[in-house]
Amino acid sequence: MGFLDINHVTKSYGNVEVLHRVDIAVEEGEFLVLVGPSGCGKSTLLNMIAGLEGITSGEISIKDRVMNGVHPSKRNIAMVFQSYALYPNMSVAQNITFGLEMHGTPKPEREKALKDVASLLQIDHLLDRKPGQLSGGQRQRVAMGRALVRNPDVFLFDEPLSNLDAKLRVDMRTEIKKLHQNLKTTVVYVTHDQIEAMTLSTRIAVMFDGYVQQLGTPKEIYDTPENVFVATFMGSPAMNVVPAKVEMVDGVPHAKVARAEGDDALLAFAQDNMSEWAGKDILLGIRPEAITDPEGADRDSNCIVTLANRVGVTEPSGADTFVTMTLGGKDVIARMRADTTVQVDEMFDFAVNMEKAVAFDPQTEARIKA
Amino acid sequence: MSVATQDNAASVGRVGRTFVYLTLLLFALFYLLPFFIMVVNSVKPLSEITGGNMMALPQEWTIAPWLSAWSTAQIGVEPTGLRPYFWNSIRMVVPAVVICTIIGALNGYVLTKWRFRGDTIIFGLMLFSCFIPFQIVLIPMARILGILEIAGTTTGLVLVHVVYGIGFATLYFRNYYAAFPTELVRAAQIDGAGFFQIFYRILLPSSGPITVVCVIWLFTNIWNDFLFGASFASGDAAPMTVALNNLVSSSTGVKEYNVHFAGAILAALPTLLVYIVAGRFFVRGLMAGSVKG
Ligand SMILES: Nc1ncnc2c1ncn2[C@@H]1O[C@H](COP(=O)(O)OP(=O)(O)O)[C@@H](O)[C@H]1O
Ligand SMILES: [Mg+2]
Numbered sequence: 001m002g003f004l005d006i007n008h009v010t011k012s013y014g015n016v017e018v019l020h021r022v023d024i025a026v027e028e029g030e031f032l033v034l035v036g037p038s039g040c041g042k043s044t045l046l047n048m049i050a051g052l053e054g055i056t057s058g059e060i061s062i063k064d065r066v067m068n069g070v071h072p073s074k075r076n077i078a079m080v081f082q083s084y085a086l087y088p089n090m091s092v093a094q095n096i097t098f099g100l101e102m103h104g105t106p107k108p109e110r111e112k113a114l115k116d117v118a119s120l121l122q123i124d125h126l127l128d129r130k131p132g133q134l135s136g137g138q139r140q141r142v143a144m145g146r147a148l149v150r151n152p153d154v155f156l157f158d159e160p161l162s163n164l165d166a167k168l169r170v171d172m173r174t175e176i177k178k179l180h181q182n183l184k185t186t187v188v189y190v191t192h193d194q195i196e197a198m199t200l201s202t203r204i205a206v207m208f209d210g211y212v213q214q215l216g217t218p219k220e221i222y223d224t225p226e227n228v229f230v231a232t233f234m235g236s237p238a239m240n241v242v243p244a245k246v247e248m249v250d251g252v253p254h255a256k257v258a259r260a261e262g263d264d265a266l267l268a269f270a271q272d273n274m275s276e277w278a279g280k281d282i283l284l285g286i287r288p289e290a291i292t293d294p295e296g297a298d299r300d301s302n303c304i305v306t307l308a309n310r311v312g313v314t315e316p317s318g319a320d321t322f323v324t325m326t327l328g329g330k331d332v333i334a335r336m337r338a339d340t341t342v343q344v345d346e347m348f349d350f351a352v353n354m355e356k357a358v359a360f361d362p363q364t365e366a367r368i369k370a
Numbered sequence: 371m372s373v374a375t376q377d378n379a380a381s382v383g384r385v386g387r388t389f390v391y392l393t394l395l396l397f398a399l400f401y402l403l404p405f406f407i408m409v410v411n412s413v414k415p416l417s418e419i420t421g422g423n424m425m426a427l428p429q430e431w432t433i434a435p436w437l438s439a440w441s442t443a444q445i446g447v448e449p450t451g452l453r454p455y456f457w458n459s460i461r462m463v464v465p466a467v468v469i470c471t472i473i474g475a476l477n478g479y480v481l482t483k484w485r486f487r488g489d490t491i492i493f494g495l496m497l498f499s500c501f502i503p504f505q506i507v508l509i510p511m512a513r514i515l516g517i518l519e520i521a522g523t524t525t526g527l528v529l530v531h532v533v534y535g536i537g538f539a540t541l542y543f544r545n546y547y548a549a550f551p552t553e554l555v556r557a558a559q560i561d562g563a564g565f566f567q568i569f570y571r572i573l574l575p576s577s578g579p580i581t582v583v584c585v586i587w588l589f590t591n592i593w594n595d596f597l598f599g600a601s602f603a604s605g606d607a608a609p610m611t612v613a614l615n616n617l618v619s620s621s622t623g624v625k626e627y628n629v630h631f632a633g634a635i636l637a638a639l640p641t642l643l644v645y646i647v648a649g650r651f652f653v654r655g656l657m658a659g660s661v662k663g
Contacts, residue, residue, distance in 0.1 A: 085553040087571075102562035
């Protein structure tokens with residue numbers, strides 16, 4: 001039993017089931033991120049936790065109390081909305097204390113809570129302003145203040161940063177993380193941005209099409225994605241997934257992939273279990289940072305394989321240079337050091353870290369497990 | 371080359387603008403002329419009107435016609451002036467407008483933020499009610515007023531106008547609230563505000579422009595209504611419009627045109643005032659409703 005339990009929960013609108021049997025147990029103090037493309041049902045799930053949407057079947061409980069049918073204001077949760085949803089006619093101070101007022105908290109206590117939250121979020125000087133007179137970042141803070149002041153059991157965030165510009169988004173991300181580290185409250189956070197998910201979360205639920213595709217720590221999700229969707233959704237640039245065939249060479253399973261030209265390349269697998277797939281087609285997944293120049297290869301890896309291939313496009317990004325080549329008939333991106341010596345259209349010996357490679361069943365697109 | 375065309379464009383613009391302004395001026399004069407005639411003739415002795423030019427300014431200024439129209443002129447058979455009927459109209463229009471606006475706002479709130487099965491059908495029916503011609507409801511309405519025993523009273527008129535006004539008021543508020551972010555309502559729900567608290571504390575404070583639009587629309591329509599007034603409230607309970615008609619069509623004695631003009635202006639004054647006071651908000655409210663709705 002977790003702190004927040006989502007048990008066999010489904011949601012239907014009419015005959016359409018938009019969420020299929022979700023099971024997530026969130027521990028106290030956890031930062032759970034629901035991530036997935038638009039329309040996958042993240043907000044619906046969050047709204048069900050908040051009590052803003054009914055639960056079609058299943059059960060949601062907080063602190064072992066079943067929440068089905070309980071009014072949002074009686075769940076001891078607080079929510080930060082994408083649009084911030086600040087009351088336009090009220091001052092910042094009134095916005096923050098409105099919830100306390102509605103819950104019948106006496107005025108002196110409200111004032112004190114307001115002061116604490118305002119200094120925590122550094123918005124003391126804004127308290128008399130109206131939301132219309134605030135910048136995006138300030139509104140964001142006020143929205144968080146409104147959530148914090150209630151001292152809720154669970155914080156719910158629905159894409160709280162997506163209305164901010166890029167720079168502010170990164171700053172606020174760090175601040176939310178800091179806040180969570182200090183307060184240690186339980187958070188459920190919805191985003192479509194996989195970087196936000198990776199950086200903020202203690203655990204991630206990757207959602208697609210109304211299903212939770214994978215639930216795990218950021219490292220689990222990144223290193224051992226359950227299926228092709230999770231593999232390509234998480235990480236930027238996305239994981240390269242190319243068709244390959246397993247071939248045994250000297251008793252070691254190899255992935256045979258078509259190069260841009262010439263004969264096929266053979267990449268030795270680090271995992272032995274791939275022998276079972278000898279002779280069969282698979283999808284080979286390699287993250288861009290696992291394909292480097294030889295000097296940049298991971299020294300701790302026991303399985304660096306050299307792959308000679310023709311360089312297609314180079315894109316220096318400052319910190320790294322991304323190199324595109326053709327492998328298995330697809331564009332594959334490699335992440336090289338910034339001052340790499342690759343030349344467009346020339347052959348180059350790429351270093352592939354096969355320890356980080358994953359293989360997927362081409363039929364089910366599920367990861368082939370060790 | 372490009373300089374020349376720019377020059378051309380500018381001069382065409384100037385000619386065009388002059389033309390537009392001239393036309394506008396002409397129309398303005400055209401519309402102001404009747405009002406001018408009314409004002410001018412309401413401050414003349416009767417002899418100047420019957421003896422001369424309607425357009426001329428008075429040689430002898432007088433407010434006697436105004437006083438007469440207000441308090442002593444013959445309305446039907448009684449020499450009461452328009453005063454009692456003016457108050458009848460006020461007693462009719464104020465409650466009707468207030469009730470319609472409150473119910474319309476609540477309807478708009480429910481139809482957009484507390485959606486329920488069949489809400490669009492209900493809204494459609496309300497919309498439909500706006501377009502039912504007045505004449506069709508005359509007889510059923512007379513019957514209902516009779517059953518309620520408020521036929522021939524100002525209360526009866528209030529009911530009639532509320533029934534008609536709710537449709538429009540609902541339409542205005544529904545479209546306005548449709549653009550009002552639902553997330554605000556959800557946030558307020560989580561904050562623990564109830565149905566009416568959300569309405570009073572969150573929606574209503576942001577409803578200024580649409581309330582003005584609704585009030586102006588209802589006020590002018592209800593104030594200017596003649597058909598319902600003549601049908602359901604003749605005699606002492608008659609509203610201003612009906613009384614004005616009785617003043618003008620009184621058959622006894624000479625036709626006092628100057629008094630009629632003064633009476634007509636008195637009847638139009640409240641709507642004029644409402645426009646002048648709230649007109650700025652009216653335009654703003656219409657824009658807000660149409661752009662967002
Ligand atoms: N009120 C509704 N009626 C019908 N379908 C809805 C409703 N709300 C959401 N949906 C559908 O549910 C799915 C999930 O929506 P949502 O949870 O908002 O997605 P996300 O937040 O992940 O972008 C979408 O396909 C959407 O079309
Ligand atoms: Mg969403």
